[in-house]
Amino acid sequence: MLRYLTSGESHGKALIAILEGIPAGLRLSNKDIDKDLARRQVGYGRGGRMHIEKDKVEILSGVRLGKTLGSPLTLMIKNLDWENWQEIMNVNEIKGKEIKALTHPRPGHADFAGLIKYNFKDIRDVLERASARETAVRVAIGAVCRKFLQEFGIYLYSRVIQIGKVKDESEWQPLNENYSLIENSSLRCLSKEAEKGMIALIDEAKKSGDSLGGIFEVMITGLPIGLGSYIQWDLKLDACLARAIMSIQAIVGIEIGLGFSAAKKFGSQVQDEIFYDKQKKKFYRLTNNAGGIEGGMTNGEPIILRAAMKPISTLAQPLHSVDFITKKEVKAIKERADVCAVPAAAVIGEGVSAFEIAKTMREKFSGDSLEEAKRNYESYLKRIINR
Ligand SMILES: Cc1cc2nc3c(=O)[nH]c(=O)nc-3n(C[C@H](O)[C@H](O)[C@H](O)COP(=O)(O)O)c2cc1C
16 A cells, blocks of 8 residues: 655755655655656746755655665655744743744634634634645655656656636647747747746736736656546546545645546537457547546546645735634735745645556565566556456
């Protein structure tokens, strides 16, 4: 079983994750993880924090001489900003030092419900853990899972297709040169024209002290038929992916394949007809409206999912709120914040999806070592092809 837990506060000393269930013998180095950490940090519209942090992972356990041991991996990312927060975030009470409590909850953030639920008097006790800073270490987990999946020819891609009302309606084929355009775009956007419009909109939001959300897309290729299952609700791969994507801070919706637009069409326009190529001895489809999943299982087509991110809730021109202690009308707190973080969310989307796919691969093909997992995988492929 593949599982993980994360810990750490946004301005605490470090973020930590323990990942258990990666087989022994997978080649893994810091570089494999740092690459994705860097991809999460960039994007037009991000705030000042990302200029301070230069995320690098430290692998504290589970790897020896460049290969996994099959034991739990402990991953740590130091928060460089912690230097500036040592008093406010000190583990020990500092006698005689008064730390000003934040008491003006931001609409849309975890502040309001968190204060009440945990009986706190200071919003910082909530926001430090609710913050999306935590996703840095989830991207690290995702990078390990990505490395594992690559051993089986499975690859993950992402791009931004909408910021606010500006859409990129171009088609993409991530395996060709298009993908380097996306990787080199400041908004992970394929169309240069759409990117220009998105940048202008972000500038406009920044100028007026506002924020923006958008939509990103994740594509996963090289999947065998039959990952996930219809046998039980919690084994359905679409459900697992939906939960993982919705667990990303500020994500308010997910669709797979045609998603919501399928509801407006006739069945004949939606279902992907099945064909058989006698020469290649292969089933095939001409369309992929299902987005690669039918009955909670991969059907051999790429998985395509899209997620909607709401606008960032910390605004430079803050919204109406109420002081939690005095009950007086106030403006919500202003923390240093991103204006738009959809490109980062796309990379996080890849990471959490990589974990879910790796988890279902581990469930299906097991193996204490990578070699054993591959042998099991090959024997399954042998059975399902040439039918
Ligand atoms: C990559 C990323 C960066 C974010 N940056 C900020 C930010 O700078 N300020 C902020 O208020 N919210 C930010 N958010 C969103 C909040 O973390 C999120 O709205 C909050 O934790 C409440 O959770 P919820 O929106 O899922 O209900 C960001 C989210 C992501 C995915």
